[in-house]
Amino acid sequence: MLVEMIDICKVYPPNVVALKHVDFSLERGEIHALVGENGAGKSTLMKILSGVVKPSFGEIRVNGQRVQINSPVVAARLGIGMVHQELALVGSLRAYENVVLGSEPSRFGLFQPQKSSQMVKELADKFGLKIDVNAITQELSIAGRQKIEILKQLYRNVDILILDEPTAALTPQESEELFDEMFKLRDRGKTIVFVSHKLDEVLRVSDRITVLRRGEKIATVKNDGNIDAVRLAEMMVGKTIRTTSVKKRRPVGHPVLVVKDLTLISKTSGKKLLDGVNLTVHAGEVVGIAGVEGNGQKELIEVLIGLRKPTSGRIEISGEDVTSFGPRQRRPLMAYVPQDRKNVGLALKATIMENLIMTHHMNPPLKKKWLLDRNVAKSFATQLIRDFEIVCRGPFERVQNLSGGNQQKVVVAREVSLNRRLIVLDQPTRGLDVASTQYLRDQMIALRDSDKAVLLVSADLDELMDLSDRIYVMRSGHIVAELDPQVVDKTVVGYHMLGVSA
Ligand SMILES: Nc1ncnc2c1ncn2[C@@H]1O[C@H](COP(=O)(O)OP(=O)(O)O)[C@@H](O)[C@H]1O
Numbered sequence: 071m072l073v074e075m076i077d078i079c080k081v082y083p084p085n086v087v088a089l090k091h092v093d094f095s096l097e098r099g100e101i102h103a104l105v106g107e108n109g110a111g112k113s114t115l116m117k118i119l120s121g122v123v124k125p126s127f128g129e130i131r132v133n134g135q136r137v138q139i140n141s142p143v144v145a146a147r148l149g150i151g152m153v154h155q156e157l158a159l160v161g162s163l164r165a166y167e168n169v170v171l172g173s174e175p176s177r178f179g180l181f182q183p184q185k186s187s188q189m190v191k192e193l194a195d196k197f198g199l200k201i202d203v204n205a206i207t208q209e210l211s212i213a214g215r216q217k218i219e220i221l222k223q224l225y226r227n228v229d230i231l232i233l234d235e236p237t238a239a240l241t242p243q244e245s246e247e248l249f250d251e252m253f254k255l256r257d258r259g260k261t262i263v264f265v266s267h268k269l270d271e272v273l274r275v276s277d278r279i280t281v282l283r284r285g286e287k288i289a290t291v292k293n294d295g296n297i298d299a300v301r302l303a304e305m306m307v308g309k310t311i312r313t314t315s316v317k318k319r320r321p322v323g324h325p326v327l328v329v330k331d332l333t334l335i336s337k338t339s340g341k342k343l344l345d346g347v348n349l350t351v352h353a354g355e356v357v358g359i360a361g362v363e364g365n366g367q368k369e370l371i372e373v374l375i376g377l378r379k380p381t382s383g384r385i386e387i388s389g390e391d392v393t394s395f396g397p398r399q400r401r402p403l404m405a406y407v408p409q410d411r412k413n414v415g416l417a418l419k420a421t422i423m424e425n426l427i428m429t430h431h432m433n434p435p436l437k438k439k440w441l442l443d444r445n446v447a448k449s450f451a452t453q454l455i456r457d458f459e460i461v462c463r464g465p466f467e468r469v470q471n472l473s474g475g476n477q478q479k480v481v482v483a484r485e486v487s488l489n490r491r492l493i494v495l496d497q498p499t500r501g502l503d504v505a506s507t508q509y510l511r512d513q514m515i516a517l518r519d520s521d522k523a524v525l526l527v528s529a530d531l532d533e534l535m536d537l538s539d540r541i542y543v544m545r546s547g548h549i550v551a552e553l554d555p556q557v558v559d560k561t562v563v564g565y566h567m568l569g570v571s572a
């Protein structure tokens with residue numbers, strides 16, 4: 071065994087038990103997938119192996135020798151390097167500069183740019199990583215920046231490369247490219263830990279799979295064809311789950327949201343952030359917005375909810391021209407689940423009840439003359455907690471004590487209970503565990519089946535394919551395609567996202 075982690079425990083102060091007696095091993099030259107729901111302990115286990123986090127208990131052996139990995143420097147000396155989920159690069163530097171940063175080749179203490187650039191280029195070629203090493207880092211895509219991080223580790227000559235959820239923000243094509251590179255790295259003798267909760271990817275690329283659930287190791291299995299996504303999902307969650315939502319095709323109703331020729335020009339840069347966007351969402355349909363992040367989705371949402379005024383164009387909700395309305399004026403017409411639930415969607419210090427009745431408190435029966443009817447509020451909140459399966463101690467618990475999934479359920483419960491004809495959801499399942507994600511997806515289908523118009527912006531293409539009746543693809547502020555997910559394959563959507571013709 072190249073690496074053995076034995077009986078690893080980790081308690082984060084004061085009392086978060088992140089890992090309980092976990093064993094994990096690596097064989098030389100394997101791709102080992104580490105899977106588990108959010109919060110299962112995957113990152114913690116790998117941070118321990120890469121010297122970023124100290125274990126509370128347990129033993130690590132590398133090549134049979136017991137080691138103390140007290141820092142990333144020690145880890146690197148042992149040949150272990152990790153590419154973290156949050157990439158940490160200096161945006162203004164060139165790609166190769168980030169690669170060598172901290173261990174620059176120098177002669178008599180002088181930095182040699184030519185030589186560095188050449189060395190990094192050779193390294194990239196050797197391992198088949200397609201990247202322009204002289205590009206300015208911040209101008210690269212996420213996939214490009216990830217390659218820099220990988221090169222950074224290879225430059226330090228690591229044998230074991232840990233990739234923490236590397237495909238979370240990639241398009242299908244970019245993920246495929248990464249897998250090819252992982253295979254090449256393996257062919258050249260590197261050992262790879264691939265952390266993911268996308269089970270189809272895991273089954274496609276890995277030699278062995280270790281499943282963590284709530285800090286415990288459930289199993290390590292060989293990926294030899296006897297294991298499938300459903301079985302893996304069951305091990306991750308601990309119960310039988312569905313991995314797709316059941317959606318029946320139904321005729322759509324009248325248009326609820328109509329956007330015409332919407333253009334938004336940045337006042338600072340003069341850049342067209344939205345460029346002649348036309349779209350319609352009818353009653354009884356889920357319309358998805360796909361696109362690589364940063365192609366106008368954020369601006370579209372801001373204009374739709376009234377946070378920003380468009381430069382030109384028109385927005386109608388249920389036949390009413392709302393283009394000049396601010397957010398408050400639009401509120402009676404639409405519900406909105408924001409991406410940034412912690413800062414925008416919730417008052418974290420307030421109770422679950424207070425969060426659930428926000429907006430509702432302006433209307434009867436909660437509003438009684440000028441006062442809030444506490445009893446009605448409490449039973450209203452209790453009902454929603456039950457309906458939306460919010461795991462908590464009761465309506466008076468503070469929202470900040472809930473897990474991410476349950477916080478998101480509070481936002482969704484409130485917005486759904488507003489019973490608006492239009493609901494806009496921005497990355498509603500990002501960062502949620504499998505069970506909460508499935509629950510929210512079912513909610514979106516239920517909304518659609520009760521004749522609501524649902525607009526879903528998501529970076530998760532599988533989710534969009536699963537839930538949407540129609541998908542608009544955004545690129546550079548344009549709608550570049552309108553696709554039917556029952557007809558086109560997800561790679562076709564990916565092609566439109568990237569702007570390469572199929
Ligand atoms: N620095 C930290 N301080 C306190 N708790 C943490 C810290 N990092 C992670 N945790 C907790 O440890 C558990 C495991 O987290 P993590 O290893 O990030 O899981 P995963 O990567 O599988 O999503 C979670 O409950 C998380 O909230």
Ligand SMILES: [Mg+2]
Nearest residue numbers: 112113114155
């Ligand atoms: Mg993690």
